Structure formats: C-alpha cells, structure tokens
Amino acid sequence: MDTDYGIARELSDLQQLRTLYKPQLPPCLQGTTVRVEFGDATIAADPSGAHTIKRSFPRTYGQRLAHFLRATAKVPDAQLITDHPAVRVGVVFCGRQSPGGHNVVWGLFDSLKVHNPKIVLLGFLGGSEGLFAQKTLEISDEILATYKNQGGYDLLGRTKDQIRTTEQVNAALNACTILKLDALVIIGGVTSNTDAARLAEIFAERKCLTKIVGIPVTLNGDLKNHFVETNVGFDTICKVNSQLISNVCTDALSAEKYYYFIRLMGRKASQVALECTLQSHPNMVILAEEVDVSKLTLFDITKKLCDAVQARAEQDKYHGVVLLPEGLIESIPEVYALLQEIHGLLRKGVSADNISGQLSPWASALFEFLPLFIRNQLLLHPESDDSAQLSQIETEKLLAHLVETEMNKRLEEGTYKGKKFNAICHFFGYQARGSLPSKFDCDYAYVLGHIGYHIIAAGLNGYMATVNNLKSPVNKWRCGAAPITAMMTVRRYGNNPSILGQPALRPATVDLKGKAYDLLRQNATKFLMDDIYRNPGPLQFEGAGADARPMILCVEDQDYMGRIKELQEYLEKVRSIVKPGCSQDIVKAALSAMASVTDILSVMASPSSY
C-alpha cells in the first residue's frame, strides 16, 4: 500500500475548487523574515506538580514563551531570524485523523521553501510505525497538489498513536539520527504531544540534534489550556456533526414518533457534545463531566431521561433528540469501577471469556444486569491511554434500552399514560472525521504549519505551535510557541495524593463553571421542552456561515496570553513612573500597592490553596 501514498487523485468540482483556496497568513508571518520575542520563563499551572514536571524534564521545563512578530515590529528585545540553513525536517501524523491535518504539512512546506528552497521536508509514511521503520516520502508541491484543504490523513497515512516505550523512543531517535533530521514535527492530540515532550527531553539528554515540535491537531478539541485555544479539526467535526444532529431534529419533529439517541466522538472530554448542542439545540445532552461531578449512576441517568420523556409526553410530544458523548460511559461511577476491574484482569492476561467469573460480587452483579452487546463491548482491551474503547461501546443503545424498559414499567404501573417509547440510535464519528476541513480549520492548520517552521528556525526544542485570538479574523491572530511541559499536569492516583503519576497533557474536560456550559444550562429547559431546534446547515465554503467559529471559542473569553501581555505593560508602566527622581510619595505608594499585590498573589499561587 506504500506506493499509493501521496499519489494524485481524482477530485470533485468542489474538491478542486478547494485546492485553489489559499489560506491567509496573519501579518506577523507574512514576508520572508520574522522576529521572535522571548517572554517570561514558563511554569506549570498547578504549582504542586511543577516540581515533579521539572524533575522529569530538566532540560525542557521552564523554557521561555516565544512570540512571533513581523520583521518591522518595534520590540527592542525581539531577534530577527535571518539564518535559514538547508535543514532537514521530518513530519509525522500521530493519532487519529482530524480534518485539516494535511494543511499543517502544506503550511510547513510553504514556509520552509520560502526561507530556503534547499530545506528538505520528509513525511513519514504510515504514522509512527513509518517513523520507526524510516519510511519517508519527500514532500513537494506536486505531491501536495491534490491534498491542499482536503480532509483525512491519506497523504501520509497514520497508524497507532504511541511513541512511548523505550523501544519506540529508541527507534524514533535512530530514525532521526540516520535521516539526519534537524527537526521532527509531530501532528497530534493530547497523547501525541505528551510523547513529543518526552522525545524532546530524551533527545536533548542523549545529545541528539533533532528538535521536536508539536502541533495541536485533534478533533476532540480537548488539547486546551492557557496557551492553546482550540485544535485543528474540532471546528469541522462540530459543524458536520451539528448538521447531522439538526437533520435528525428536523426528522424527529416531522415524524413525531421517535427519540433519537446520538453518541458523539470526542474521547473522555465532552467538548464536541457541548459545541454541537450549542449549535443545534437538541432536546437534551448528558455531559460526562456533569455525570462525573454529580456521581450519577446508570439508574439516575435513566430516571433523568425517563422523566424528560414523560414531561414531554404530557405536552403530547413523543419525539426528541438526546446527545451522549462517547466518554459518558466511563464517567458513570459503577461502570467506571467495573471497567477498572475488567481492565485489571485483561492486563493480568485473563482472557475475555473468563473475566465474568473473576469479577468481584458487585461488579459481577452489574455485569450480568447489562445487555449482552454491552458486556462484549466492555470486555474489549483498553486503549493506549488506558481508557476503554469508547468508540466501540454503544452507550446510546444501552441507555435507549434502559429507558425503554423503565417507560414500559411505568406504563404497566400506570404512572405513565402516554404512547410507547421508541428510540433510534446513532453513533456520529467516522462519517464526519474524513470531511473536507472548514475554512477555519484550513486557515488554522496552515498557519500552525508556518509557525512550526519558525520554531525550528528559532532553534527551539519541545515547543508547541500556538495561535491566540482565534475568534477574531486571521489578520488579528497572534502567533507563538509554548513549551509543552508548561501545559502538563501531574495526576494524583487513587486515595493517596502523595503518590504522583507521570507528568502529561490531560484532555481538557468541559469547564462546568465556564461560560459555554453556563449558556447551555440557561437554555436547558427551553431545549428540552420547546423543540427550538436550530440547523446550522451543511458546512459552507462561501457565503453565510462559511467563516463561523466554534461557539465555545466565541463564548469563552480565552485571551490568556493577551492578559499576560497587558499585565506586563502595567509593570512596565509602574517601572517607568517609579524612576530615580520621582517623588518620595510616589515611591511609597508604589511600594505599598505592590507589596499588597505580591502578598495576595503569593497566597493564591501556593500549592496549599489548590
């Protein structure tokens, strides 16, 4: 199959038109010269983990933030990058395909060719396995021609998403050394960027000259933190899914006889489900994060759904649409505990057939209570990130089954007097993942590719490309790079918080105190009862909606970097006011005010307050 990579393809009219679309670059990346400004040294958000992260990443923790500015920017400390040697760069797709991935490769290629046509870009064929086996394809304009602004990862392919074991790391180091790579760009999500950070540290330790750069590409939208506002692919996935959900809502309202239970991709975090809910207004969504924080059991969730069905029946409504994130199943406490037991036994080598006999009595009781199809799905081997195979577990069918059983019971008991409950189940994932990327994802990915090269040119290692102010038009975007270690957290396992886990990026779950969730809560009753379905329509490339941004991005005010910048301006202002020669009163006032500020912040930033 290797020979098929990068071959030209027959494209539809729309695909052809899309290949002609050239994403804009923000002002700072236009032209051939960029200035890099180094900001403060970074720290991890959670001070209690900082020490552990620093110990694990002695060479790459605490590096300074980088901002890319236009060559003409009047920032005194910013360096003009003028040296562009003919380096060799590798690029690899890690993890699951996400719309827009191809544009990262294109942006990277365009940027390096503008700076030195002799720079070589090698794409690894078949993901990390291709990296280990040193299977490469030299990227050229001809090869990119039919992949610009197109979906999928089929230009290079992908395999498993891990570069983690000693063997894998050694194979990667070996490949980079033999291929004389000056840099390796890793395109992926939470897991792949954690691996990227570890590679960067190990490569530095072993004096390998290859620098590692991470690019945040994951449809889950869960690689979110102070530095990263959203990920390539999330916008497209949410738009395509919202279209389908809206179509189903319209269908439900037209036929008036079915409840549609729809499970959505997105792994542990419910970002996709939240965004789709805000876009299409289905009757209900049950976020994994809500279940997690309220410790809702299967029984609770079933009751909640049945009460909703019953309330609607009282208004003579026998249809509805319910969204369920795929991570929901793991957030239900008793199912989580059952999965932990199953995964423990699987890890011990117990075969799936023998597991049910070795479960604890309560786990066994729950297991036997579940329908056969779910039992088989729960017995699947866990994924590389230790979570269950969420895409394979049909939570929507389980809940539809439980709701149907309960509604039939209520009907028999006479506590429910409406029509019979009918459900149709869907899993929306694979049919969206290969979509043509939205304009936003095309632009974002292309810009990130460019930044990838500037990170390399600046000689940085273990950094992720970042763009801020994404909710604004491209000409307002701010480009930079942040050390991946600054995005890490350390997980406390189980009951003993003194045992710390490995530092890693974690999927950003939905913030139940955030503005996006708040918007959902404010409208939840209307969504549930009033069928105010909204159809964002099919993904458009021209006209209305073509430039829409994810609602979460627009609602949440994420300008963290902007605020840090603003703070630094305040500090600079104080410094410029309080200079030798100013009045004693001013010095006193400044001292008193600043002492108070630092006191407050010290208290807030101390580990105990977490």
Added chain:
Amino acid sequence: MDTDYGIARELSDLQQLRTLYKPQLPPCLQGTTVRVEFGDATIAADPSGAHTIKRSFPRTYGQRLAHFLRATAKVPDAQLITDHPAVRVGVVFCGRQSPGGHNVVWGLFDSLKVHNPKIVLLGFLGGSEGLFAQKTLEISDEILATYKNQGGYDLLGRTKDQIRTTEQVNAALNACTILKLDALVIIGGVTSNTDAARLAEIFAERKCLTKIVGIPVTLNGDLKNHFVETNVGFDTICKVNSQLISNVCTDALSAEKYYYFIRLMGRKASQVALECTLQSHPNMVILAEEVDVSKLTLFDITKKLCDAVQARAEQDKYHGVVLLPEGLIESIPEVYALLQEIHGLLRKGVSADNISGQLSPWASALFEFLPLFIRNQLLLHPESDDSAQLSQIETEKLLAHLVETEMNKRLEEGTYKGKKFNAICHFFGYQARGSLPSKFDCDYAYVLGHIGYHIIAAGLNGYMATVNNLKSPVNKWRCGAAPITAMMTVRRYGNNPSILGQPALRPATVDLKGKAYDLLRQNATKFLMDDIYRNPGPLQFEGAGADARPMILCVEDQDYMGRIKELQEYLEKVRSIVKPGCSQDIVKAALSAMASVTDILSVMASPSSY
C-alpha cells in the same frame, strides 16, 4: 403538539439566508396567465395491464396529457386559463418526509395568491390522520416565513402514509366535503400517489367535487416513469449521503484498518445507492436489482465480498467501503422466501415469539442460521406496502458478520494469509432526511407547487404535476401534468400470470440496461481496487457544486416528453407536405413509408411482445 405546527422558529444564519432564496420559475409559469395545451390521450406503458387499469379507473384512465405554456405561446389549440375563482384547496404531506416538501406548499401558495388572493389554502396537520380528523392550518405568508427552503415536514407534520381502506377513503371524502375543498394536493411518493389516483376515481364516482392532484416527493427517487424524471428530495439525500460516504472513504484510507459497511435508505429500489456510488466512488456496491436478477444467495454475496477483501489484501489493502441499499435484504431469494413465510404467519395473527416453531423446515433452518439480532428484525410486522421494515433490518451487520466468519475460516484454512478483517457498520438515513434541501430540490419543489395550482385551475382530476428537461437550467424546464393512471402497472402474482393484482405505481428499480448502471459497471474494477474515492463535499448553496444535478438524471437521457413532442412535429410536417394538390408520387411515398412505420409499431406495442 398541534399548537406547535407552523410556529416561527429560531433559524441559524445559513437557514435565514436560505429563507431569502427565491426559486426561479420557468418561463411558462412566469406572470399571471398560463396557457394549457392538451396532448394525446394517455395509455399505460404495459399494454397487457391497460385493460385492468381502465376497468379499475373508468373515470380517470386515458385522460389527456397537459402542457403548460406561456400566455404568449403561439400554439393554436392551447387554452388561456383566465378564470380563477376563490377556490378552497387542501394540502397534505403523505408518507415519509423528504427535503423540499415545504417548498411545494410554498409554491402552491404563491401561485394561488398571485391568481386570486381570496383562494384559501388549508394545510392538514399531522398528515393523513389530520386529513381524516379535519385538523387544518390556513397557510399564510407569515406561517411560511421560517419554512421556505427548509428541510423536514414540520410545518404540517405527517403520520402514516395510507389513504386506502374504505374507512380511510370515506374519512378523506367526508373531510373534503365538510371543508368544501375544490382540490386536495397530496405530496408523497409511490404509495401516496397510488392512493391519490384511487381517491380521484372514487371522488369522481361519488360526485364529490374535490379534485385530486399528486406531487412526486420522495427521497427514494423511485417514482420514475415516462412522465416523471426524478423526485423532490432525491438530490438532497444523495448529496448529503455522498458527502458522508466520501468522508468515510477518506477515513478508511487514512486509518487503513477498517471495512465500512454502509446501508442506505431508498426502500425496494437501489436508486439512492446507485447515485451515491456514482458521486463518491466507494469500493463496492451491491444493488438489490443485481441480486434479484442473478438470484444471488446470502452465500454468493458473502463469497463475492470475501473475494473482494482477499483481492485487496493481496495488494496490502485492509480497508474499504461497501454500500448496501436497504432493499437488498428482500432481494436475496432465500431471505425473501423466509420473509414471506414470516409475514404470512404474522398476518394470521401468530405472535412473533411463536413464529420460529411454525416455519417450514428449510425456512426454519435459515432462520436458526442467522444471528439473533437479525432474527428479531425479520420478525417485525411488514410495512403498509407489504415490504419488510427495511429501515430496521441491519443487513450491513449481517453481511459484515458473515464476511468476518468466512474470512476467519479462510485464515484458519490457510487460503487467506492477510490481516484480520475488521468491519464498522453504518446506516445512513435519518441523518440526511431532515437536511436543508439542495438548490435543485428547492427549485423543483417550488415549481411543482405552482404546477399544482395550474392543474387545479385547469379543472383536472387524478393528475400528477410534472417537470421535464430537469437536467437543464430552470429556464429550460417544461411543465405539465399527467394522469397518474398512465404511470400504473399491474403486477402478476406468483406462478400464475393470469391472476392480476391491483393497478398501482410501483417503485422504479434501477434499470440494469440503463446508462447510469452501465457507467457503474465500466468503473467497478477501478472502484474496487484503486481507491479512486471522490468527495463531492458538503451540500453547497453557493459556488462550486451548488447547481449540480443528480448524476443519474444527467447520464440518463430521459427526455421522453421531448421525443413525443418531436414525433408530433414530424407527423405535423408530413401532414403539411401531403396536402391536396401535392404530387401523386409524394402521396405514394408517404403512404408506403407510414404503412411500414405503423406496422412496426403495432407489432412492438402488442401485449405478446412483453
């Protein structure tokens, strides 16, 4: 729930923009006056059924074709319709929702208001049930505002698709009489338009003044015949499904580890599956019509699929996309026979639980061989058209299961040496059915709505609105009306061809001698082996692809009416050449030539040649 019909809704930006789109009218319908030309009396295509149809429809069989022309058209026999009394018109959605249905109501409303603002249009709420119960909503511009160019049937809702039993027909007649309707417009597919023809006949027989008009709206695209080129909804459904199929193809090619088995809506006929295949080039499609004509068994189909998987594995390809029309299951001979037995027992009142014990030995053997989930689905009650509940039978899972079992067997036996076969199954239907309608469907439906009014104004009964030359731009469309009885056939049941069934419209299956199927066959090997996936992209309303027509429509040269017109011009020419005074030689030549033509045609048109 009644109070919610027709209420204004919150629309997304794109939805709002779409409400502003005003479909074009073909020249013949522009302005306030239309001329109607009556063509020849119609006959049924199958002469052997003509007698039966005529006997069943003495008042509505053999009516003349109608063509609508612009007021200024210089056609001597065409009548100018100038009388537009303040009639009362009813409109009802019958059968399953199809994108574009709302625009029929809108077109009808616009047309009648242009001709006489006092004409009343009553929409029946909740489909045929609403008709029987006389639940109506008077259509107004305000009510239509948020439903123009929008998907679904939620403006009025729909229920079951039948107006067939004596009780139902009486209820319909009663409603039309009490509401003093001059006409009733029935929006639906094959079944609903058959019902419309029967209503027209019965109403005429009982001297009911309400005229019946049918509008061909069905996403299945199977209401096709000499007069009807395609149906409202088919274009949208195929575009939305093709997008999803293409996304899955891209996904398959990126991950390289799954076979996707995708079942598509479309009922008995495989029109949707064929169109989607031509648009997106999946590896394989198995049309119900192919299975039917080749009498392929489950075993044959499984073998065919396994051989394809094996051939691809030999090229190191372990992914693929296979399309399956939902009607496939009924076309497999042994499954069909099993279904016949099951439906027979169900009709006798045998409960589903007791059926397996009462099957014939061979049917029982097949039944027991099938996986449990399929058995339960086969036991469902048949639909109103006597077919199985195709949307509920997971043929894709059955075939994926059989292929997996067979591939594992080949692996064990050593006849297959590739990687394990992995399948992911999908059913694409509900998520497309509620889509915003494509520009083509918006235009087509709106124009049909207008024609609906002109049929009423011309005083016709039992006619369907028709548009020809649909593959050309709207200004080339030709508008007309054809008696529904002329589209009917009579089915010969079982082994005794002398026992004739009820005349009815039948779903037009894929023509295996047609150009569209031929195109598929020519490319089948390339599709199978070369992964020449093509992504038409998401449904666009502006720019590339926005004006695309269904491929089947473009490939097949369906200009039947155009040809009849052309023939008539020839006859006219002969008549004008052979006039008293022309030479004896010309008369002789004309006589001889025409005698020969009529001889040939008489032979071809005689029942025995069918």
